[in-house]
């Protein structure tokens with residue numbers, strides 16, 4: 001499987017069998033064993049990673065970060081500072097890898113594009129009436145097109161959870177298909193907002209629905225709803241991308257986001273990836289960590305491993 005992102009061109013324009021067909025497919029998926037999923041996620045979380053492996057894991061995690069600011073009070077200055085940090089997380093140590101992408105609201109895309117220049121760091125924009133997903137489809141598509149026109153290379157859309165929970169799977173499917181079309185060459189991450197989906201079975205169903213509609217990535221959460229990226233939810237989504245590739249040959253990425261704050265959290269995620277979807281997903285092309293305040297902890301732990309002492313949170317610029 002290639003490391004490069006493959007924009008899926010085979011997105012289905014019609015859901016075979018309409019809503020009834022989708023419903024039959026999604027409800028025909030095997031149910032999630034809740035106890036089994038929680039126990040497996042908890043067991044994997046106890047794996048201890050030390051010394052060289054830990055240093056490698058920290059650098060891999062840094063390279064997978066979608067460095068995020070999604071606040072009403074975001075300013076061009078804050079976004080430029082975030083971009084500087086994305087390119088040189090620790091200006092005193094050029095061996096620290098750059099992050100994968102900067103994630104902002106669509107009106108901040110042009111600022112991020114200008115600040116990141118030719119760094120190779122992606123610009124991800126949330127879109128489609130983030131975070132609620134409540135707006136007419138035309139407004140959602142206009143939001144998406146505006147972000148792409150401003151230079152976004154990745155679009156993080158939210159699904160309509162109300163439609164999903166009321167069983168209108170076709171509406172969710174068609175919105176994803178249309179948003180994928182509006183993305184053009186940009187990659188589409190589909191946010192399921194798992195904290196609102198009520199059951200693990202729904203997490204599995206929403207993952208398959210998004211992948212069948214053409215998602216390049218499935219993402220847990222907006223970061224605005226709790227619970228967000230819990231280990232069992234990430235595990236279920238990793239199983240879904242693994243099984244989807246086995247069935248269709250197409251690889252889809254996974255992005256847990258929301259509440260990932262510590263190096264421990266990040267490493268737990270990497271173990272989950274390796275043990276569930278497998279090492280093919282252990283690259284920034286196929287796995288991202290959406291986080292607004294994880295990077296500094298990764299930098300502190302990295303420095304501790306290198307120098308033996310913690311620099312302390314004030315040493316690094318705010319993330």
Ligand SMILES: O=C[C@H](O)COP(=O)(O)O
Pocket residue numbers: 068070103221222223224257258259260290291292293294
């Ligand atoms: O997409 C990323 C999330 O909004 C980040 O959530 P966080 O602020 O809990 O790290």
